[in-house]
Amino acid sequence: MTFTELVNAPKRYLKKELLPVLADxxxxxxxxxxxAVFSIAGTIIEQGQSVQFYQANYPEKPALFGFLTWKVLLTAGLDHVYRTWWYLALLILFGASLTACTFTRQLPALRWFSRTWNFYSQPRQFRKFALSAEFPKAGIDQLLPLLEQRKYKIFQDGDKLYAHKGIVGRIGPIVVHAAMLLILLGGIIGAMTGFIAQEMVPSGATFQIDNVTDAGIWAAPQIPKDWSVKVNRFWIDYLPTGEIDQFYSDLSVLDQNGKEVDRKTIHVNEPLKHKGVTLYQADWSIAAIQVRLNNSPVLQSPMARIDQGSGRIWGTWLPLKPDMSDGVSLVAKDLQGLLLVYDMDGKLIATVRKGMAVDVKGLKLSIVDLIGSTGLQIKADPGIPIVYLGFGLLMLGVIMSYVSHSQIWGLEKDGAIYIGGRTNRAQVTFEREFLGILEAIDQGKSESTPTQLAQT
Structure with a gap:
């Protein structure tokens, strides 16, 4: 093998071996x-949860479907499907396949189309058309106004003619391929550089995004360090039945100097967006309770969520004596302010609402306030604009692909005119249009009749 052949070997392999396989x-x-299958799996299986979550929901005995356990799920990366190497490899391979198909089939087809602009100079060339006709004693000038009337773009070279319309129908498939490549590119960029975080923040507190639950390998620059968020207020609107209607968070974005640069009250389906980061209202909790014993200063006690069969409740223990030898438990199920008071033996001894007081073991227990926490889901995905652009182009390309591309050739020779045409879709409509042109020529030249007409 010569040096030139050795240098050209990879190029030949790419062109003759690899590209045909990718374009298949x-x-x-x-x-x-x-x-599609793995995307569905990523939708069904909860993503970015803790190991304890998967151990509780995907136990080894009994295994889901007989094989899907938390170990299998974590080993295969099904807890973060969209960021696994194999899912990204599928996207890249599919993108390579689309690219190969575009360069080996779509673009060559467009180049072939440009060659069909060549004028036909021999009558025998018209025999290949599914629709063709010959009119003796007719001229090419009779065809021109009929094509112009039907919005054809006409090219003429003496006694030869070519006309077409609907060229966007040939470009549409290429636009569709380009759009799909943009969607894949946006998905890969989002998977590599995006992140998801979750924060549970008490009303009145300020926080920075720290609790990142899922992130791409290049996501670090996207996690903001130069601004923070303050929860000015969190509240819940309740229905008359006591059920939650909506919960709200009044959020302020603060710069490094603590100056407010953005502010918005968010609720479900109405997030706050700042510098490519989106904060969604996702959950809520009870952070603490403020009480007063007799005339004491306001005491604040944190409340913890209590695991139980159904619903959600929060509780805290409040000492009544300095040595903590006695106390009561306070339990709440929402922020409406109703609390249950239990003694050391677990016996219900009183109920009280926010803003009211109750006597407990000789002390006046006043409930000053219940402090709620807002649960925020925080996301950043730099690939979303590219994905949206891709979907827009995809819709445009699909619409373009439905446009019929029709072509008509004409030739005047030896006192006769030869006409042929074809289209890539809407065959019946084109046949009617073509026959209408022939009828118009026949009526305009009554002494001439079509001597040949072939159609499928």
């Missing part, structure tokens, strides 16, 4: 199905 439609379908 069957490979693209298999990759698309695999991406």
């Amino acid at each position: 439609l069957r490979l693209a379908i298999v990759l698309l199905l695999a991406i």
Whole structure:
């Protein structure tokens, strides 16, 4: 093997071996199905949860479907499907397949189309058309106004003619491929540079985004360090039945000097967006309770969530004596202010509402306030604008692909005119249009009749 052959060997392998495999439609379908299956799995299986969560919901005995346990799930990366190497590899391979198909099939087809602009100079060339006709004693000038009337773009070279309309129908599939590549690119960028965080913040507190639950390998620059968020107030609106109607968080974005640079009251489906980071209202909790014993200063005691069968309740223990030898438990189920008071033996001894007082073991227990915590889900995905652009182009490309691309050739030779045409879709409509042109020519030249007409 010569040096030149050695240098050109990779190029020949790429062109003759690798590109045909990548451009194979069957490979693209298999990759698309695999991406769809794993995307569905990522939607069904909770993403970015703790190990304890998966151990509790996907135990080894009994295993889900007989094989899916928390160990299998974590080992395969099904807890963060969209950021696994194999899912990204599927996206990249599918993108390579689309690119190969575009360069080996779509663009060559467009180049082939440009060659069809060549004028036909021999009558025998019109025999290949599904629709063709010959009119003796007719001229090319009779065809021109009929094509102009039907919005064809006409090219003429003496006695030869070419006309077409609906060229966007040939470009549409290329736009669809480009759009799908943009969507894949946006998905990969989002998976590599995006992050998801969760914060539970008491009303009145200020926080920075620290509790990142899922992030791409290049996500660190996206996690903000130069600004923080203050929860000015968190509250819940309740229905008359006592059920939650909506919960709200009044949030302020603060710069490094503590100056407010953005502010918004968020609720479910109405997030706050700042510098590419989106803060969603996702959950709530009870952070603490403020009480007063007799005429004491306001005492604040943190409340913890109590695990139980259904619903959610929070509780705290409040000492009544300095040596903590006696006390009561306070239990609440929401922020409406109703609390249950239990003694050391677990016996219910009183109920009290926020802003009211009750006598407990010789002391006046006043409930000053219940402090709620807002649960925020925080996301950043730099690939979203690219994905949206891709979907926009995809819709445009699909619409373009439905446009019929129709072509008509004409030739005047030896006192006769030869006409042929074809289209890539809407065959019946084109046949009617083509026959209408022939009828118009026949009526305009009554002494001439079509001597040949072939159609499928």
